[in-house]
Amino acid sequence: MSKALDGVRILDFTHVQSGPTCTQLLAWFGADVIKVERAGAGDITREQLRDIPDVDSLYFTMLNHNKRSVTIDTKNPEGKQVLEALIQTCDVLVENFAPGALDRMGFTWERIQELNPRMIVASVKGFGPGPYEDCKVYENVAQCVGGAASTTGFDDGPPVVTGAQIGDSGTGLHLALGIVTALYQRTHTGRGQRVLAAMQDGVLNLCRVKLRDQQRLERTGVMKEYPQYPNGEFGEAVPRAGNASGGGQPGWILKCKGWETDPNAYIYFITQAPVWAKICNVIGKEEWATHPDYATPAARLPHLKDIFAEIERWTMTKTKFEAMQILNKYDIPCGPILSMKEIAEEPSLRKTGTIVEVDHPTRGKYLTVGNPIKLSDSPTEVTRSPLLGEHTDEVMAELGYSTEQISALRTAGAI
Ligand code: COA
16 A cells, blocks of 8 residues: 655654654655755654663664664765765655755755755744754753743642653654645645744643643633642642642542552543533532532532542542442543553554554564554655664665665775
8 A cells, every 4th residue: 555655755864762753754754855964863862861771772662663764974075975966766755864064964954945945844843933043952941941840740849850751752643744744735825835843832822721821811810720729829830739730620540449459540530610510429429519509500610629538538448440330330530640551551552553562673573653644645654763874775776876885985984
């Protein structure tokens, strides 16, 4: 079966996580992704957090499936020529170097356009244009400057970063959308363009409800669904809301049977308004369904702590899975807190290709997260990440280099 991005060639100059997330997605949609790395070293993540000596780390393998790897020293004049040939034959160049690195290599936007006016140049940077545009940025920095950290955690504790890689993988997703959009526009204009996804912007995009709340707070001085209401205090900025759900459907994380020893024996419980009477029945508080202090969402807001304490008395008598089974019968929205172990072992996720087992020549079998976006006409087959430089000769031959020229370039340290 054909793939959605068949025929699209990506010059993948990405490293670490944000850029590789983007190009891996494009590869899963069928693009030919050629990852350029430095000979002898490669993407720094190949050797970071290694669990097996001298074997590409899971960090690397899990972000670089379905790609080809070529080694080119782009600071070597002959290496630069190879890169120029690649620029001339690819549709998109994706990079997430520190600001200015591509220019310092000699590949400015103007130079790239001279080489290939159809080329789309897509970049992840920490910040967009402005006072911080020259700064290097990693995941947690992005979470801090994008509004996630100041709004995550509990009111009586420090800001907290989340385990979800919203700065890296989140921005990679944004960039991938920018790239396919630019490819679509090119079908009309015939021209390439620059695509920028700044990590601060990507995180803020995912935190937009908190900017909504900032403006509500400034207008009304209070946000009734926040745990600070009614007994705590609101300051000038959106506070950390613990585990409260953001919208008009109050929720909280509650203990389940076994919580004393199992750190994940918890469930997220949402007191959705339409099923309030059912919730009252399940927890044995039938009288709350009609009591004036509890019967309506507005009446319940000042009592949320007591309500969740009462519901927790019920959830603590059930395992998280038992509770979910019972609550689902009544359409009460809830979610068990799943550990990574439970997720890795979940058969339904294997069946859908969301978790995939991959075989690797030096690592053996390992699990990875497959494509979270499923296209009915472009199914994803996850194939292993490339070894460093595994496809150098193959790609060079496609560019028209002879075997002798390839060996000469290798001897000169250009590839
Ligand atoms: N041949 C020769 N040189 C190469 C090369 C190759 N194939 N590939 C990379 N290089 C060089 C670059 O040209 C650069 O050289 P320069 O500094 O002399 O110009 C150098 O390697 C290092 O690149 P850099 O991007 O600065 O790496 P770093 O390890 O110092 O910084 C980041 C890492 C992630 C902080 C930085 O790349 C960054 O801020 N990126 C943008 C934001 C981002 O994506 N962050 C999240 C990462 S998950």
